[in-house]
Amino acid sequence: MHIREIVLEGFKSYATRTTVGPFDEHFNAITGLNGSGKSNILDSICFVMGITSLSQVRAQALSDFIYKQGTAGVTRASVSIMFDNRNKEQAPDGYKMFDELTVTRIVESNKSKYLLNGKNATQSAIHDLFKSVSLNVNNPRFLILQGQVTKVSKSKPQEILGLIEEAAGTRMYDQKKAEALKTIAKKDDKLKEIRTTIDTDITPTINKLQQDEQNYKMYTELKKRYKLVNDQLIAYEYWQLITSVKQTETDVENMELQTNQCQKRNGLITDEIQQIHSEVKIIEKERNENVGNEVSELQTVYDKQLIELRNLTNDNDRVSKQLTQYKQQLTDSEQQHKQLTNSIEQLEKDIDSSREELGELDKKVLTDTEHVKQLQRRHEAVSTGTAVVGSSSQAVSGPNDDSRLTNKEKLDKYKEQRGEVSTKIKQLQQRIDHSSGELKKLRTEQKSLTSKQGSYSTMHTEFDKKKSTLNQCEKDLAKLQFDVERLKQYRTDVRNDDENMARDQNRLQQMKRQNHQLDFQYTNPTPNFDRTKHVHGLVATLFNINDKKYAQALELAAGGKLFNVVVDTDETSKLLFKYGDLKKRITFAPLNRISSNLIPKNKIESARRELGDSNAIFLAKDLVKYDHSKYETLMNYVFGSTIICSTSAIAQRVAFDEKLGLNAMAITLDGDIYNPAGILSGGDRSGANRGPTLLEIVAEMNQLEEHIRQYNTNNRQELTKLERDYVQYQNLQQQIDSLTNEMQLLELKLAQNDEHRLQTEITTLEQQELNNKQDLDTQRNEEKILNEKINDLEKLFKNEGEAKKKELAEIEQLMKKAEKQVDLSRKYSRDMQTHIKDLEMQLDTQRTELDTLTSDMNTLRSTIETCTQSLNDGIETLSNKQIEVDELLANLQTKRSRLTEYNNRIHSLHQKEQQLIKERREIELQLEKNKHSIVDLQNIVKESARRRQLIIDKHGRWIEEEKEKFGIPGGQYDFASMNITKMQKDAKDDKEKVTKMSKHVDERAMTLLEQKRAMYKQLLTKQKKVLKDKANIERVVAEWDKKKQEALRIAWHRVNKSFGEIFSTLLHNANAKLTSLNGHYDTERAPKDLVLTGLEIKVQFGSLWKETLDELSGGQRSLAGLSLVLALLQYSPAPLYILDEVDAALDMSHTQNIGLVIRKSFRNAQFIIVSLKDGMFSNANVLFTTKFVNGISTVSRAENVPNKKNKDK
Incomplete structure (x- = not known):
């Protein structure tokens, strides 16, 4: 099957209907300038084959296939490919009866439609048609794009091995192996499921059923025992009902007799109550006539007088409070008067003291002024020569410091001090000698005591240890630097924080409620x-x-x-x-x-x-x-x-x-x-x-x-730290207190010890001796310093002229200091005068305040006398009013007593009436109670009869037969000898056990046990079968692995052979092969049991094999990659191959060789090649040239006649 003709209309750059063809059945080439539409022809082929990844054909959406995306008046794109299907060996499955196949794809309004020989077809049907002849457009091995050759040349060994596996078709083995491994995993899961079922379901269930079997037997025995006891209790209940009916009938007769008696008493009580009502009316009439109006009138007068008494009391209280306030004000004023008086006295003392101090300052000013004058006279005398330089008679006496003394005065002073120091040195030396002698005596005595007593050293050692421990604790305490007041403050702060936080939280919650949005x-x-x-x-x-x-x-x-x-x-x-x-x-x-x-x-x-x-x-x-x-x-x-x-x-x-x-x-x-x-x-x-x-x-x-x-965060963290430190502080403080007490006890013991007394005396003498020696060293140093000063002054006096200059300079220095002192003393005097004036002003102000306060105190005393007199008058008026109120109250109480007598008589009669009413109510209640009791007893009789009948209905047969035996002593129903309470308890317990066991006892346990045992055997059989199936699958997988390796070796051998031949054709005097990654074997030397993990490309130039492809040029690497791709295509041929500028990186000679390889090695396949190089399309039988004219791509066709003839030959 090969392409004969392609018709494009509105597809990408082909706006108008364009027919490309007829194609040669072997070698076709497409050339043209960049952007002229040559690659769009290849895209159209992929488009018709139903490619799903649009990016591979340079599109993002279906609209990208339409000329200018439908914006230029063209709204649909259509591509039709006519295939020559006369070669039935290459014809797709199911279509061998057709000599010609036409596949059309149309895109319009973002919708795609397929036609096969003019009839609608699905995309999957188109995919299946092309897949049956190895043309899978979504995994296109027949399509070699620009850059794919370079990618192959840079592939890793595992990737090259993957290409061989794909060509050999062993990927199907891997898929089947993966499915087999999944099956094995399912078998393992099934085994686990069976084991789990046996361990968690079957075995525990069998154990449980065996236990249920035992429980069922116990349940049967318990039911029999319960029935026997229950029958005896039913008989007892029946017998009790007959006995109780007789007693109930007797109780009804007694209740009716009691009812008749109560009715008679009820009539007598009614008569007595009417008699009481008559007596009460008589007494009330007599009370109203004698005392009723008088009490109300007296009560009105008494209430008025009582109000007046309260008003007088309130007035007196008000005046008393005012008097107290005035007295308190007077007391405060007297206290203030006393304070002002003391303050005035203190100011007067301060003024007197300041004036005395001012006098002393004035004297100091005069003294300092006189001192300045003396220095001036001394300076004048020394300058004119009328005074002897350094003469003590001319010295000016001043302060005790040396800065005001002349050199002669200094010399005399230093000699006097040296004499005093010499005397101290002698005294200190005598003390040292005396203490040394005493120490020798005491140490001798201590040695004699040490040999007799040994406890002192022990106590002293213990004392030293405790002292050391105490010092360490005190150091730790000082290092801790704990402040108890700081802890208290932080506790207070945290409490305040808690209060503030609670307040803020309440406020925050309130705001959140108010602003719920x-x-x-x-x-x-x-x-x-x-x-x-x-x-x-x-x-x-x-x-x-x-x-x-x-x-x-x-x-x-x-x-x-x-x-x-x-x-x-x-x-x-x-x-x-x-x-x-x-x-x-x-x-x-x-x-x-x-x-x-x-x-x-x-x-x-x-x-x-x-x-x-x-x-x-x-x-x-x-x-x-x-x-x-x-x-x-x-x-x-x-x-x-x-x-x-x-x-x-x-x-x-x-x-x-x-x-x-x-x-x-x-x-x-x-x-x-x-x-x-x-x-x-x-x-x-x-x-x-x-x-x-x-x-x-x-x-x-x-x-x-x-x-x-x-x-x-803030205070709470610091408080936590302080609390920890406080615990440590308390521990240290307790240790210090304990050690201090222990040391005090040891000190007392040591003080009573002779050795300690001697040691104390020795220590004291040693300390005294040490102090004396230190004082001696100090005095000797002082004596040395004085000698140096005396020697310096004596040397100074040897040169009189020099001494005179020095003395004048010294006097001038003293004069400057003295003048400064005079200025300072005068300043102090002026400041003191200002201070005295301020004190005198304060004194005047406080005297004025004292006079004002004295006047206010006199006014308060007068007011207090007036209030006192007013209060006394009010008290007298209140006393008289109280007498009147008391007399009214006595008279009122007398009248009330008589009224109370009448009321008591009436109250007594009412109480008697209430008692009779209460008795009548109780009788009526008893009558009602008797009435209900009679009804209840009659109901009990009826209920007993009903219950008897129920028992007879339920257990009538054996009740009727056995009822004559109920209650007969010595018989089966001797109720007197039975412990009915215990029987009822046992019956109740047995019933609970039966009920409880009935919920758990499975009466089908025997049957279920046999069923579970059969299921257990069945699961064991299934387990053996699954293990057998798993072993078979593992065996088959091992066979598949072996077949895969054999297929790979065959594919490796054939591809390797074609690889070398094609490479030597493309590059003369060169060879290439694929070697294994593990061991670097080629197909001739590879062991039979070799498992391929990767393949490497090796290239030979002359007799030298290159270690890596990095040693090759870019063109040579591209030829190696292209050779491998063509070798793979030759191993698993397809009827059609498309190459898109694979020769871009090659020179002209290599490009021409590629054409030769295609002619030589692929005689039964149709090639459509896009190229820009003449060396490539010069070998093609048909050459298509694309041009871009007025925004539309056009195609022209030319036949390569010489090549056509060569091919025919």
Whole structure:
């Protein structure tokens, strides 16, 4: 079967009907300039064969096959291929009866249609037709495209082996092997299932059924025992019913007699009650005539007097409180008077003290001035020579420091000090000698005691250990640096934090309830749904505003987007819509889908410069804080296209002024909106009654949540650390206290020890000796320093002239210091004078206050006397009124006593009446009770008769036969000798056991046991069969592997032979072969049991075999790859081969050789080759040339007559 003719109409660049053909049955070539439509002919062949991967034919959709995608008036694409089917050996299965086959494919309106010999056909039918002749367009071995040869030359050994397997058809073996391995896995699963069934079902069931068999036998025995006891209890019940009926009839007769007696007593009680009513009326009439009106009149007078008494009492209390307040004010004034007096006395003392100090300062000024004058006179005397340089008679006395002394005075002073130091040195040396002698005596005595007593060293060692431990504990305690007050403070702080946190949590919950629209409620749409990852919350909760003044404008800018729910992807929103159980309408904002129209920053900066104010406008997005890594796109979407303006005039320009270049939505701080579309909205939104905006509420809620998080972190962590340190502190403190107490006890014991006493004395003397030696060294150093100073001064006096200059300089220095001291003393004097004036002013002020306070105190005393007199008068009036009230109360109580007597008599009669009424009620109750009891007893008789009848109906046969034996002593039904209670309990227990066992006992256990045993044998048989089948499958797989290797070796041998021949034809004096990856064998030397894991291409030039293809040029590698491809095609031939510019990388000689190879090696196949090189299509029998004319491809045909003749020959 080969192509005879192709007809294209509207296909890609072939706008009009174009016929390509007739094709030569062997070798055809297509050439033409790039873009002229030559590859479109090859695409048309694949198109008709039903290729499914459109990208391989350079298309994305079916419309791409139509000329200019249907935009040039051509609305459909059609390709028809006529096949010559006269060679029946190559004819497809099922179509050998046709000498000619025409396959057509039409694309129109994105729909595809196939025709086979003019009749409609399915795509699968077309695929099957071409597959039957090895033309599978979706795995096209017959189609060799540009670049495929290079790919083969660069293939890995495993990929080359895969090409051999595909050519040999062993891929079918691999498929069958995979299916066999799946079957083996199923067999293994079946074996596991059988073993599991035996282990978990059959064996436990058999064991259970055996146990059920035993239980069934126990159940039968228990039922028999229960029936025997139950029959005896039924007989007892029947006998009890007969006995109880007789007793019930007697009780009914007694009850009727009691009823008659109660009715008679009830009539007598009624008569007595009527008699009591008559007596009560008589007593009430007598009471009203004698005392009734008098008591009410006296009660009215008494109430009025009592009110007056209360008013007088309240007045006296008020005056008493005022008096107390005045007295308290007087006490406070007296206290203040005392404090002012003390303050005045203290000020007077301070003034006197300051004046004395001022006098001392004035004296100091005079003394310092005199000292300056003395220095001036001394300086003048030394300068004129009237005074001896260094003479002590001319020395000026001043302060004790050496800075005011002359050199002569210094020399005298140093010599005097040296004498004192020498005396101290002698005294210290005597003390050291005396202590050394004492130490020798004490140490001698200590040695004698040490030999007699040994406990001291032990106690001393223990004392030293405890002291060392105590020092270590004190160091640890100091290192701990624990502050108890700090712990108390942190405990208080944490309690305060807990209270504040509870308050903030309550506030937060209240705000959430009040603003429920901010709460997004949903259920997890899938198990293990990660809420924090997929759902971020409402837009309003994902940012904070920088300043509250922008809250209203930002809320208007965001609008309804504030309530959008932000999710990570649109898939999450779909899940929530479908399975989230949403309670209200929700708009989702998926982060992977939202987009925005962000205003560029350079436009905003330019507008600011135009407006001349950097704070006039802001991009809304720049006024909020958010997580830039997560929500940058979201904030651009919500706020990126809105401008917030400071005034309405600026907002108007932002929205409408073309010069600013913004033309964006503008919102003022007051909430006025300017839309570039010409819509304005706004009004007064800043009234006093306006509550907080939604964003202000969200900001407050975020702040509360942040506070709650801080409460749980800051102080609580520090408190936890302090609590741990406190435990350590307590342990250390306890150790220190314990060690201190123990050391004190040891010190007491040591103090009572003679050896310790000696040691203490020795230690004291050693310390004294050490101190004396240190003092001695100090004094000797001091003596040395004084000697050096004396020697320096004596050397100084040897040169008188030099001494005079030095003394003058020294006096001048002293004069400067003295003058400074005079100035300082005068300053102190002036400051003291100012201080005294301030104290005198305070004294005057406080004396004035004291006079005012004294006047106020006199006024208070006068007021207190007046209030006291008024209170005394009120008390006297109150006393007189109290006497009147008491007399009225006595008279009222007398009248009330008489009234009480009448009332008591009436009350006594009422009590008697109540008792009679109570008795009558009890009698009536008893009558009613008797009536019901008689009915109940009669019902009991009826019920007993009914129950007897039921027993007879249920057990009538044996009851009628045995009832004469019931209750007879010594018989089967001797109820007197039976323990009925125990029998009832046993019967109850047996019944429960029977009932319980009846639920679990399987009466079919015997039958089921045999069935399970049979099933067990059947499963063992199945298990043996499955094992046998598995072994057979494994044997077959091993045979398939062996056959596959044999087929591969045959294919390897044949392809290898063709590979070498074709390569030597394409490249003279060269050879090529395929060697195995494991062992590098060729087909001649390979062992029979070799399992191929990969094949490598080896190339020979002359007598030298190249190790790798990297040593070859690009053209040589392409020839090797093409040779292998042609060898594979020759091993498994198809009726048609298509080559698309496979010679692009080859030179002309190699291209011509390819044509020769095709002519020589593929005599029974049709080749259609696209090439641009003459060497290729010069060997073709028919040459098609494509041209692109006026936007449409055309095709011309030419026959290569010489080649045609050569072929015929």
